[in-house]
Amino acid sequence: MTARAPERPTTSDAAPARRGPLLLGVRHHGPGSARAVLRALDAAAPAVVLVEGPPEGDALVALAADGTMRPPVALLAHAVDDPGRAAFWPMAEFSPEWVALRWALAHDVPVRFIDLPAAHSLALPAEDGEEGEDEERDGEGAGGGDGEAEGDRSGLRIDPLAVLAEAAGYDDPERWWEDAVEHRGPGRAGDPFAPFDAVAEAMGALREEYGSGGQRRDLVREAHMRIHLRAARKEFGDDRVAVVCGAWHVPALTGPYTATADRALLKGLPKVRAEMTWVPWTHRRLARHSGYGAGIDSPGWYGHLFAAPDRPVERWLTKVAGLLRDEDRTVSSAHVIEAVRLAETLAVMRGRPLAGLTETTDAVRAVMCEGSDVPLALVHDRLVVGDVLGEVPDAAPAVPLQRDLARTQRTLRLKPEAHEREVDLDLRKDTDAARSRLLHRLRLLGIGWGEPGGRRGSTGTFRESWRLRWEPELYVKVAEAGVWGTTVLAAATARAESLAASATALSDITALAEQCLLAGLPDALPVVMRALADRAALDADVGHLAQALPALARSLRYGDVRSTDTAALGEVAAGLAERVCVGLPPACAGLDADGAAQMRTHLDGVHTAVGLLPAVRDRDLAARWGAVLLKLAGRDTIPGVIRGRAARLLLDDGRLPEDDAARFMGLALSPGTPPSDAAAWIEGFVGGAPGGGMLLVHDARLLGLVDTWLTGVPAEAFTDVLPLLRRTFSAYEPGVRRTLGELLRRGPTTGPATTTAAPHEAAAPGFAATLDTARADAVLPVLRLLLGAGTGQAHVPAGNALVPEGKR
Structure with missing residues (x-):
């Protein structure tokens, strides 16, 4: 429970006096909590605002007021020596922490983060079974503690909202939270602090029953919060401090804890050197089903509730109707009116103060989707969750590699987007060729922004298709890749050279050579080629040689499109092909069924590769390969699947x-x-x-x-x-x-x-047993029309009477 403070001139007339710090226990990413925090701050006008979050973020708070900063965004902390160890603290427009930051900046009030520093949270080992902090109790950092902490009497991992919802007779915590918080007004008699008093009382009862609820790290974090709270109270006064934190932590900030005990609890914590910045976040990553427990199932719906000035149900269903119309579904104004009536009726029947997401979804399914869940899934994906991607200003700290990537993205007009999209590239165009090189370089660095589409397997080498989707975790991948260089080109080159030096399989090096050509890494290619020549000279396994050859052939083919010098690559490929021709027949003898099936795959790959390889130094590889296939087709000691495949390849090539x-x-x-x-x-x-x-x-x-x-x-x-x-x-x-x-x-x-x-x-x-030339000749006039070659001496059949006279 929070204590009352004496009324000050700036306090609302309807708000009672309070003593002590103003503790605003919230649910992270809760629009109702965000609105309540804004009302409470306006009424209390504190001299300092303390927010649950890593103290390293204090230097970045001012960027929240930048006009180009658009939530959702997240504080990203990573270990300098191990960038893969990272943690995010996401904030949406409807997050109470974001509202508190913006209020403090707008009123020129100091704002400080008081949670455990990221330097410690990144160094602490994860708790057993931990997959992310619970949203009702925690910020979205990484972490866990080791050992059972004193004061955690139950050892159970609980969900406070689920416990409270069950006590209230609800089977769905989300629905209970909407009824109790999101759908209520300012509180009794206009008291802006009443909701926080009620939540603090409920959480106090839960903490008495469950201790830290199985979150052992909470005890350490809360000790650090209390130390910061004491310092702020001493500096600004007891009733001039406001704290915005997870509701679960409120009882721990008011309990009888001493500074000595808190410092002892923090003594000896492991520590790493950490860096922090702002990064864009997405609504999809705020959803629990995305694999990241950030606390809400429906960020798009919560964003709508926070932004809608009035009539949220009517505005929401109008938005749904617009989406369905864009998808060519027949949805009229009458559908919207009827859906609103149905949603409100369902809310009354279910005893809810206002139609929530469940009622509006049921109404959309019945009225606008005709009972089908197929269009409803689109509504859930596009609106209930959404693909909103935040933006951060250029002034935000970033590793040099990230800045170079951002510059390249702007130059190539290849903007990162949260939703998946298809991009077709024509490599004959300079811009598209540069985009292709960028995407291939990022893949080489392990930054999976783009995945090659289906056209890579087509016969045309000048076109590529990519599926692009930017995920917030890619910022961590960029930070990790920063150890290879300060630019994308330099980092990809260094990464390729390192992979060439450490690769042991011949097929891995040939695949790397192909990647170097696709990514346009001329400085790395000689290093890869030397490693390839060394491995190829020592590898006597025909299967390995056959597995490596197709990638080399594709490299030569794609290299021609990109105007890359591949003479050295062609020499190595021709040498591998000759060694395959010599060693393949003996290697195919005496194979079991599994070995024969694998060798048949190699046979197909080598056959395709030989067709792509040019003749080098007058070596007639195609003729030699045909002789090998003929030998395989006629040798009884070769497994039947290989003999049959060799005969088929010869027949298709016209050699049999x-x-x-x-x-x-x-x-x-x-x-x-x-x-x-x-x-x-x-x-x-x-x-x-x-x-x-x-x-x-x-x-x-x-x-x-x-x-x-x-x-x-x-x-x-x-x-x-x-x-x-x-x-x-x-x-x-x-x-x-x-x-x-x-x-x-x-x-x-x-x-x-x-x-x-x-x-x-x-x-x-x-x-027929033979070709019927008369019937075949009858097709020629039509072919001439299609190819625009004229009719010559051929007669146009009567079936082409619709063709204009001048075109016959």
């Missing part, structure tokens, strides 16, 4: 005649081949790659061979090969599977069409 492909299949599916080996050959030939099903659709001989073999598999072996066959054919598109079933129902033949048949007559219904 269709008759030879049918011969290979006939041998693989002969009665003397074990069914499991035959099924593996089929998987390698027509499975696991695009086009396998269409090959069987258009080649009746191959389909007939598979059908004949499958119908001849003995019953005792069929159950063994069935899983493999299902895995092969289930990967086909539904239309391909349907066509194959229809062909098999008709009964395809395994031999060619008779010589007496007409060219257009099929060996199986719908398919």
Whole structure:
């Protein structure tokens, strides 16, 4: 409980006199608490304001009055020698602490943070099971203490709001808090201090029952708060001090504790050198479900309650209607009126003083969403939580790397945003190429602002697609990466050189070489290339060589787009390809099923890489690789999945005649081949790659061979090969599977069409044994129209009568 202080001239006539410090126990990020704090400060007009927070932030308080500072923001503290050890103290526009800071700055009143310094909280070990401080008791710092502290009689970790809500007959703490605080006025008889008296009394009863509630560090933090409170009372007077802190701490600030005991509790605490700054925060990070326990499930809703001057329900439902209209849903003014009526009726039926988020959500679902939760999920994501990203002034302290990144972002017009967005880059444009280099450099530094999108796997090398989303934790990543350099380019270069020196796997170094080319790190590339040459010369494992080659081939390909000198890279790639050609056939012999499946993946990667590698010093790599595939396809000691895949790659490249492909299949599916080996050959030939099903659709001989073999598999072996066959054919598109079933129902033949048949007559219904040139020529006029090549001597079919005469 707080004591009464004598009335001063500046105190409201309706406010009773008080003695002693004004203790304002709040819920962090509570709009009702924020409004109540503002009324209490206006009524009491204290000479100093003490706020729960790290004292290192005192030097940064003045920035809260800067016109470019827009909440949500957070105080970020990190250890100088270990930037990964960091803690945040978030503040939204509706946070009581933020309101207290702004009030003190506006009234030229000193404001001080009184919580445990970040230098200690970052050094203390985390408590067992701790995932973040509880929002009703704490600021959002990191921490925990070690050992059971004296005075914590229960050892239980409790949620004060949940206990109070249960005592009041509520099953939802959020709903109880809204009814008790957010939906009430100034208090009895206009007393601005009444809500804080009631909360302090409730928390006092809980502290008597539960002690520190399982938060052992609270005892240390509260001792530090009491020391600062005593100093302020001595300097400004008992009734001239206002304290804004978590309601849980209020009883501890008024209890019978001595200065000697508090200093003894703080003696010997570990300490690190810490730095602090302001960083932007997001509403999404204020939500408990984001993995960061900052205290509220609905920051967007709470922000609305704090900002709405009147009629909050009507304004909220109007905002929801606007969002749904933007998503092309039919929502009229009548829907809004009816939703307001329904929300208010639900509040009356449920005995609530005002319609809350539960009632408005139920009304939106019933009236505007027609009972569907799909558009309701959009409302929750965009409005109830929201993607608001705060801003901090340029004058805020920052590591040099962060300043260079901010300058680069402004230059490239690539603004950090809280919501995820897609960005397509054309690398032929200077700005887009620079954006690509920046994003790749940040990924190399472990700063995951952007993730490559789906277009990276396309055949075009001059386009990239990125998914961008800026998270507040990335500021910590930037601070960590600051040890590598003061600019993004210098830091990425140093990081790449360090990774090259420490890498042991050949594939890791080849991937690093690709990253250096994509990120535009010419100074790091020679170091990486030397490491690559050294590892490649010592590594005799064909699997490692085959795994490393695709990244080198992609590097050469992308290097051409970025006008990068890749001559040395091409030499290493060609050397690796030759070593793979020599060592692959022996390495494929005698493999088990898992080893064969892995080697088949390497086979596909090397085949793609050889197609991308240019001829270096007249080395005909493509011809040598074709000879290796032919050797693999015809060697009986090679597992069936590899032999089948090699035959398929040769067929697709036009190096294996269709008759030879049918011969290979006939041998693989002969009665003397074990069914499991035959099924593996089929998987390698027509499975696991695009086009396998269409090959069987258009080649009746191959389909007939598979059908004949499958119908001849003995019953005792069929159950063994069935899983493999299902895995092969289930990967086909539904239309391909349907066509194959229809062909098999008709009964395809395994031999060619008779010589007496007409060219257009099929060996199986719908398919011909040879190409029907007459039907193929009929397509040419349409192709000429599409390609704009004119018609030449060809006749335009009657079906193109709609084409203008001048275009035929």
